[in-house]
Amino acid sequence: MGDTISFPHLDYAALWPMLILFGAACVGVLVEAFVPKAWRNTVQLVLSLLAMGAALVMVIKRAAAGVTAANAHTASDAISIDKAGLFLQGALLVLGIVSLLLIGERTLETGGPFVAQAAITVGSEADRRQAARESGATEVYPLALFALAGMLLFVTANDLLVMFVALEVFSLPLYLLCALARRKRLLSQEAAVKYFLLGAFASAFFLFGVAMVYGFANAVDFNSIHANISTSDKPFALLLIGLAMLAIGLLFKVAAVPFHVWTPDVYQGAPTPVTAFMAACTKAAAFGGLARVLYVGFDRSNWNFTPVLGVIAVLTMLVGAVLAVTQTDLKRLLAYSSVANAGYLLVGVLGGGAAGLSSMLFYLVAYGFAIIAAFALLTLVRDADGEATHLSRWAGLGRRSPFFASVFTFLLLAFAGLPLTSGFTAKFAVFGAAIGGGQTWLVLFGVLSSIILAFPYLRVIVMMWLSEPGDTTPSVSIPGALTSAALMVGVLVTLLLGVAPSSLLDLANNAASFVR
Amino acid sequence: MSLSAYVPIVGLFALAGAFGLFSVAAAPFIGPRRFNKAKLDAYECGIEPTPQPVGGGRFPVKFYLTAMLFIVFDIEIIFLYPWAVSFNMLGVFGFVEMLLFIGTVFVAYAYVWRRGGLDWD
Numbered sequence: 218m219g220d221t222i223s224f225p226h227l228d229y230a231a232l233w234p235m236l237i238l239f240g241a242a243c244v245g246v247l248v249e250a251f252v253p254k255a256w257r258n259t260v261q262l263v264l265s266l267l268a269m270g271a272a273l274v275m276v277i278k279r280a281a282a283g284v285t286a287a288n289a290h291t292a293s294d295a296i297s298i299d300k301a302g303l304f305l306q307g308a309l310l311v312l313g314i315v316s317l318l319l320i321g322e323r324t325l326e327t328g329g330p331f332v333a334q335a336a337i338t339v340g341s342e343a344d345r346r347q348a349a350r351e352s353g354a355t356e357v358y359p360l361a362l363f364a365l366a367g368m369l370l371f372v373t374a375n376d377l378l379v380m381f382v383a384l385e386v387f388s389l390p391l392y393l394l395c396a397l398a399r400r401k402r403l404l405s406q407e408a409a410v411k412y413f414l415l416g417a418f419a420s421a422f423f424l425f426g427v428a429m430v431y432g433f434a435n436a437v438d439f440n441s442i443h444a445n446i447s448t449s450d451k452p453f454a455l456l457l458i459g460l461a462m463l464a465i466g467l468l469f470k471v472a473a474v475p476f477h478v479w480t481p482d483v484y485q486g487a488p489t490p491v492t493a494f495m496a497a498c499t500k501a502a503a504f505g506g507l508a509r510v511l512y513v514g515f516d517r518s519n520w521n522f523t524p525v526l527g528v529i530a531v532l533t534m535l536v537g538a539v540l541a542v543t544q545t546d547l548k549r550l551l552a553y554s555s556v557a558n559a560g561y562l563l564v565g566v567l568g569g570g571a572a573g574l575s576s577m578l579f580y581l582v583a584y585g586f587a588i589i590a591a592f593a594l595l596t597l598v599r600d601a602d603g604e605a606t607h608l609s610r611w612a613g614l615g616r617r618s619p620f621f622a623s624v625f626t627f628l629l630l631a632f633a634g635l636p637l638t639s640g641f642t643a644k645f646a647v648f649g650a651a652i653g654g655g656q657t658w659l660v661l662f663g664v665l666s667s668i669i670l671a672f673p674y675l676r677v678i679v680m681m682w683l684s685e686p687g688d689t690t691p692s693v694s695i696p697g698a699l700t701s702a703a704l705m706v707g708v709l710v711t712l713l714l715g716v717a718p719s720s721l722l723d724l725a726n727n728a729a730s731f732v733r
Numbered sequence: 734m735s736l737s738a739y740v741p742i743v744g745l746f747a748l749a750g751a752f753g754l755f756s757v758a759a760a761p762f763i764g765p766r767r768f769n770k771a772k773l774d775a776y777e778c779g780i781e782p783t784p785q786p787v788g789g790g791r792f793p794v795k796f797y798l799t800a801m802l803f804i805v806f807d808i809e810i811i812f813l814y815p816w817a818v819s820f821n822m823l824g825v826f827g828f829v830e831m832l833l834f835i836g837t838v839f840v841a842y843a844y845v846w847r848r849g850g851l852d853w854d
Contacts, residue, residue, distance in 0.1 A: 222822050243840045250847035336794060 225293035231279060232291065232298075234272035234306055238366035241268030245359030254352070258329075261358035262321040268362060269317065272369075273310040276303060289732040290375065294438060297375035297513075297732055304578055304728035305372040305505040312497040312585040313365045315703050319490035319593055320357055324697030326603070329353040330488045330596065331397045332405075339402045354397055360390040361494065368498055372505030375513070377427040377437040377463070380506060384423065384466070387502060388416050391495060395487040400603030408486025415469070415479045423466025429459030439514035440733055446515065460515055460522065467510065470503035473563060474532040477556045481544075484552035489604060492548065493592035496555050497585035504562055504581060508574060511566065513731045523567055527659055530567060534560030534666035541673045547595060547606045550673055551588065554632055557670050558584055564663050565647030568654035575729035576646035579722055583639035583714050590707025591628045594621060597694050605691040611677065613686030618693040622681045624708055629674040631711045634667055639714030646722070798850055809838050 229236070241264055248260050280303050289299040298306075323329040331353030337344045367387030374380035396409030431437055433455040434445040446456065469476040484492045515522065537557030544550040562584075565576040598605050598614065598621075605611075615622040631638035644667065648660045696704060714721060816823065816831050823830075845851060 222819070222827075224826050243837060246840050246844050250844045 225295070226291065228288065228291035228298075230275075230282075231288070232296070233275040233279075234310070235366050235369050237268055237272045237275065238362050238369065241265065242359045242362035242366060245362060249356055249359065257355040258321075258323060258352065261355045262317075265317055265321075265358045265362055266314065269310055269314045269365070273307065273314070276307045276310060279303060280307070284732075286732045294440065295376040295379045296370070296373050297509075298373050299730065299732035300728040301508070301574060301578065301731050302373040302505070304725065305501060305581075306369045308578070308582050308585070309365060309368050309372070309498055309501055312501065312582075312589065313361070313368075313494070315586070315589050315706050316490060316494040316497060317358075317361060318699040318703040319493055319589070319596065320361060322490070322596070322697050322699045323352070325596060325599070325694050325700065326399070327352075328399065330399055330490055331357055332399045332402060335396055335402075335406075339406075344402075348399060353399060357394060357397060357491075360394050363387075364390040364394070364494075365498065368502035371502050372509070374506070374509070375439055377430065377439075377442075377514075380510075381420070381424055381427060384420060384470070384506075387499070388420070388470075391491075391499065392416065394491045394494075395483055397491070398486065398488040401486070404486040405488065406486075408483045412479055412483045419466045419469035419476065422462045422469075426459045426462030426464075426466060429455050429462060431459075433459060439509070442514045443516055443733060463510060464507075464526070467503060467507045468529065471500060471507060471559045471562070472556050473529050473559050474536040474556065477533070477537070477559075480556055481540075481549040481552040484555070485546060485548040485606075489548070489592050489596045493589045496551070496588040496592065500555070500559065500562075501581040501585060504559075504566070504577060508566055508577060509731060512574065513733050523569075523656070526563060526567055527656065530560050530563035530659055531662045532560075533557065533563060534662055535669075538666040538669040541670055544673065545608045547608060547611065547677070550608070550677070551591060551595075554670060554673075555588065557666055558632075560666065561644060561647050561663055564651045564656070564659045567656055567659060568647065568650030568652075569656075570650075570654060571726070571729040572650040572653050573647075574731075575722070575725040576643075576650040578725040578728060579646050579718070580643040582721060582725075583643040583711070586707045586710040586714075587628055587631045587639060590704050590711065591625070591632070593696075593700055593704040593707060594625050594628070596700065597621060597696055598691050599694055600689075600691040608677065608680065610689060610691055612680045612684035613690050614693070615682035617686045617690055621693045624704070626678050626681065627708065628711065629678055631715070633671040633674045637712075637715045639711045639718070642715055642718040642722075795853060798845075802845065802850070805838060805841065809835070 245261055245264055248257060248264065252260050279298070280300075284298070284300050284303060286299075289302075290297050320330075327350050329352065333347045333351035333353055335354070337347060364387045367383050367385075367390075371380060371383035371387060374383050392409055392413040395412050396406050398405035427437060430442060433451060433453075434442045434449070436442060436445070445451075465476060469479075472480040484496070487495065511522070511526075534557050537553050537555075537560060541550055541553035541557065544553060558580075562577055562580055565573050565580055567573065568576060595606060596604060598611065600610075615626075627638070631640040634640040634644045644663075648663055651657070651660050651663070812834065813831070816827065820827070
């Protein structure tokens with residue numbers, strides 16, 4: 218046994234965003250413990266927004282200072298805050314702030330979208346009382362902060378074990394957040410249990426994959442894995458099994474077919490602000506991690522995983538689009554649309570090279586803003602039982618409140634990929650990258666899937682505008698300041714990225730490199 | 734690193750498997766066959782099962798809370814022990830890290846305490 222242990226060098230300037238978020242989350246737990254109930258929501262909201270803002274400033278400062286191959290790695294190369302990682306961190310923080318505005322909304326219904334005490338038996342007298350007037354759990358803020366901090370770590374992890382820890386750090390708070398809906402609590406709890414069990418299963422696959430890869434490379438960091446793939450003459454069996462299992466764990470998180478079955482149930486059951494957070498941020502984090510594993514660890518120079526992932530991308534696009542057609546609930550429809558969008562993102566990733574990476578980064582930001590705005594609108598259409606998400610209820614909404622119906626129409630057209638919306642530029646970018654990378658067959662399926670997916674969107678638009686409003690048509694609530702802000706940001710960015718995408722495209726192009 | 738370090742473990746697994754197989758296979762030949770009521774019951778260790786609780790056998794959720802608290806402190810000890818053993822080698826950095834770790838556990842503890850997690854009724 219030696220006398221000293223050498224410690225990793227920590228580059229605090231690079232780690233600040235994560236440290237701020239983790240620290241603020243711990244402070245948030247203390248706020249839960251010591252601040253009087255009446256003040257908690259305000260204090261937590263301000264604290265979370267300040268923390269995310271400060272973390273964003275730190276990310277921008279570091280990006281301005283310049284990232285080079287020399288200063289990207291820290292903590293014994295376990296964390297790599299390179300350009301792509303920094304872009305993803307910034308994107309996650311911006312999307313996180315916007316979805317936090319939705320989480321903080323308290324004016325749409327008494328007490329906000331979250332249940333006060335999730336442990337109270339559904340349907341009991343106490344439950345009816347708390348549903349009517351108790352203010353919702355404010356633990357959601359520290360949970361969201363923990364989740365976001367985990368995501369920031371996940372997209373910069375340069376080592377499979379750190380990646381696994383980050384995966385758990387951002388997954389566990391999400392499981393809890395899913396269970397906290399004020400209305401339709403059984404659905405919400407079912408969603409949380411399903412997400413937890415399937416997520417734990419996927420994590421186990423990931424961990425087993427790590428063990429297999431270790432068996433091949435004798436290391437878990439991406440540099441050594443890559444070096445071993447290039448030089449080793451060992452049989453690839455362990456590596457292939459390992460990569461397949463890693464891919465299962467990651468593809469579960471991005472909701473790719475056939476690992477997508479949790480998506481509609483969880484998206485439907487989770488409180489809508491949490492669904493928005495998951496659809497925007499979890500997707501960005503999971504794709505960031507997937508891209509790093511594929512681009513840095515398992516580079517394509519020596520062997521090729523494209524056909525396998527290509528088949529998954531095609532399945533994801535087609536199954537997501539076809540099943541979206543049959544949905545009768547708007548949240549489930551958006552869930553299947555998110556599955557299909559995971560397919561388009563995979564097409565971009567498989568395009569390979571800097572073009573593929575930059576198209577993926579651009580798509581993640583564009584899609585994130587649009588989906589947050591769409592879910593923000595969903596929280597507004599309500600009746601006495603909370604949100605009215607059944608498709609039939611939206612019939613005639615265009616006559617009743619033309620403004621919000623127009624905004625939703627615009628967002629649906631963006632999802633369908635019409636020009637002048639971010640959906641068009643984003644799809645153009647990923648398909649362009651795939652053609653550039655010689656994956657034209659993927660693009661053919663992508664276009665086919667886009668055409669199928671346009672049908673459910675157009676059906677919603679037709680229902681909203683061409684039906685007469687009936688007695689059951691819900692009213693559209695006037696959004697509070699927070700939801701208005703989130704909605705406005707989402708819609709404006711969707712429009713802006715459709716009309717003038719060049720600045721973000723430049724940013725993504727600049728950021729499209731990992732440091733090995 | 735070679736895999737030869739794992740040979741004893743493989744040997745142990747083989748031995749354990751062989752023992753199990755041998756016991757099961759040998760029992761019908763050399764064991765006595767005397768049956769009574771207790772022998773035909775489902776095997777349960779511990780005391781006699783009490784009558785089933787009403788409502789499908791649910792436990793109060795407070796047991797779960799206690800178990801969770803136990804696990805939190807259990808894990809803390811598991812980390813503290815090796816840290817204490819190699820305290821000399823870890824120095825100031827290790828000391829600060831451990832303080833931070835204990836700090837996070839105490840944050841959770843303060844939350845549980847203030848929100849009534851320690852009250853049984």
